[in-house]
Amino acid sequence: MPHHSTPHPPESLLVALADGESSGFGRAGLLLHLAVCRRCRGRFIAIRAGKRAIREALAPLTIPARSADAWARLILLHTAPNPGRIPAAMLGLAAGVLLLVALARALAPREGPTAEFLAAIERLPTRPDLGDAPPAREARQDSRFIAQLLALTHTGAAEVMRDDCCDDHDGEGPADDGIFAARLPEARLALHVMYDDADGTRTLSPGDLVRSVSRSTVDAQASTGGVPPLLATSSLAHVTLLHASVLNP
Amino acid sequence: MATLRRLFDRCYPALVRFLYRRLGDRDLAEDLAQEAFIRLVREDPERPEGWLFVVAANLARDAHRRDFRRARRLALLAGQQDTVAAPSGEQQLEQGETVASVRLALEALSERDRTLLLLHEEGVPYRELARAIQVKESSVAPLLNRARQRLLRRLRGGNHAAPLDAASA
Numbered sequence: 001m002p003h004h005s006t007p008h009p010p011e012s013l014l015v016a017l018a019d020g021e022s023s024g025f026g027r028a029g030l031l032l033h034l035a036v037c038r039r040c041r042g043r044f045i046a047i048r049a050g051k052r053a054i055r056e057a058l059a060p061l062t063i064p065a066r067s068a069d070a071w072a073r074l075i076l077l078h079t080a081p082n083p084g085r086i087p088a089a090m091l092g093l094a095a096g097v098l099l100l101v102a103l104a105r106a107l108a109p110r111e112g113p114t115a116e117f118l119a120a121i122e123r124l125p126t127r128p129d130l131g132d133a134p135p136a137r138e139a140r141q142d143s144r145f146i147a148q149l150l151a152l153t154h155t156g157a158a159e160v161m162r163d164d165c166c167d168d169h170d171g172e173g174p175a176d177d178g179i180f181a182a183r184l185p186e187a188r189l190a191l192h193v194m195y196d197d198a199d200g201t202r203t204l205s206p207g208d209l210v211r212s213v214s215r216s217t218v219d220a221q222a223s224t225g226g227v228p229p230l231l232a233t234s235s236l237a238h239v240t241l242l243h244a245s246v247l248n249p
Numbered sequence: 250m251a252t253l254r255r256l257f258d259r260c261y262p263a264l265v266r267f268l269y270r271r272l273g274d275r276d277l278a279e280d281l282a283q284e285a286f287i288r289l290v291r292e293d294p295e296r297p298e299g300w301l302f303v304v305a306a307n308l309a310r311d312a313h314r315r316d317f318r319r320a321r322r323l324a325l326l327a328g329q330q331d332t333v334a335a336p337s338g339e340q341q342l343e344q345g346e347t348v349a350s351v352r353l354a355l356e357a358l359s360e361r362d363r364t365l366l367l368l369h370e371e372g373v374p375y376r377e378l379a380r381a382i383q384v385k386e387s388s389v390a391p392l393l394n395r396a397r398q399r400l401l402r403r404l405r406g407g408n409h410a411a412p413l414d415a416a417s418a
Contacts, residue, residue: 012390021375021390050397057404058370060348061270063278065262070279074257074286 008040009033011047018047117148118187121215143206145213149182149191150204158182161190163204166197177211180204190216256297257286263371264305270367271309272316273352281308299377306364306381313360354403362396369393 009030016022017030034041152158165178180193192214199207261282268278285304294300355363361382368378378393379386 011394012387015390015394016375019369019375019390019393047394050401053404054366054397054400055370057347057351057354057400058270058367061351062266063269063275065265065282066279067258067261070261070283071254071257074283074290 008037011043014040014044014047018044018051114148117145117152120145121187121189121191142210145210146193146195146204146208147206149193150206152184153182157186158184158191165195165202165204178202178204178208188217192216253290256289256301260298260301261286264301267302267367267371268305268309270355270370271306271363272312277312281305281312284308296377299373299380302368302371302373303377303381306368310360310364351404354400357403358396358399361392362399365389365393365396366400 013022013026013030017027022030034044149158153160159182161181161183163178163180165180166176168175168177176197178195178197180195181190183190193204194211194213195204196209196211197203198209199205201207264282264285265275265278268281269275272278272281282305285301285308288304289297289301292300355367358366364382365378368381373381375386375389378389382389382392384392
């Protein structure tokens with residue numbers, strides 16, 4: 001026979017009380033009950049002891065948070081993808097920086113063709129007949145020349161006008177023939193490369209085989225809207241090419 | 250921005266602690282805490298503190314599942330069906346039997362028990378706990394109580410340790 005008239009509260013109410021989740025009359029009623037019921041007081045004390053034991057057990061699993069770094073990253077991530085939220089002053093600063101970068105790039109000397117590259121081009125003959133172009137079996141790897149040419153297009157010193165790949169231009173075999181044309185405005189030259197797409201990238205790349213290289217002057221191409229006359233057709237039968245033997249004598 | 254900064258200062262360390270306890274990986278904990286804040290900024294919830302912890306709990310759950318699947322794949326690849334996931338750098342740094350046993354005890358709990366216990370340790374109120382584990386608020390206290398008892402049994406080294414209210418018997 002209990003020594004009080006109120007029923008014992010369920011465990012969940014005592015847990016909520018220990019967790020600070022009780023309020024109002026419910027809390028007052030529980031506290032009143034605990035004041036008079038030794039059994040429930042013991043239950044409540046055990047719940048709190050369990051909470052304390054867990055807190056103590058978890059305490060070693062703690063690391064100091066690197067808040068300063070995290071805040072900086074958060075601000076960066078927060079502002080970068082959403083320009084609408086960037087303050088006007090920050091936008092102005094960003095615009096200024098971009099302008100300075102653009103100016104610096106415009107004023108900086110561009111990386112042009114190397115002396116070696118230009119000398120090699122200078123030695124190229126111009127416009128021989130197709131019959132002078134080497135057969136496919138004599139195509140050779142000249143990755144250094146191709147890499148130099150492609151590097152120039154990246155720096156802006158050369159402009160790619162056309163890269164036709166791939167077709168059986170020479171009628172000798174598989175459709176792996178490519179024709180590449182680039183203009184070097186400062187040298188007033190255009191280069192035309194016939195290659196075999198050896199690495200299958202379907203564009204001129206250092207892994208390809210060079211069959212021939214020719215040059216022409218920029219002025220000669222102006223009348224055709226930038227497309228060199230000798231590349232006006234993709235058929236090699238109508239294209240005049242040179243064997244770039246001077247590049248690898 | 251000042252409000253966000255105050256919220257960050259107040260909640261970020263607790264978020265990282267929660268996630269670290271949950272996942273055992275400091276870098277991942279910090280990444281996920283940051284992700285929770287990014288989502289907070291995007292969504293601007295009404296009660297940001299509780300919201301942050303609910304999102305962090307969801308992110309931790311997803312990360313844990315990914316980690317579990319990755320560990321299982323690695324174990325299969327290594328031909329070790331019963332391999333436990335290799336300890337991370339953080340875990341290797343955790344010296345001492347106590348820390349290891351606490352981590353083992355936590356890992357032995359269910360996903361829901363772990364989330365409840367660890368979130369509540371960070372002061373997340375019942376209402377948000379209910380959201381985090383998708384139950385009614387009135388169910389949180391009994392679930393939390395049972396989770397505590399299970400963890401204590403694990404910590405005391407067995408499945409038949411005395412219940413919490415043994416003192417009242």
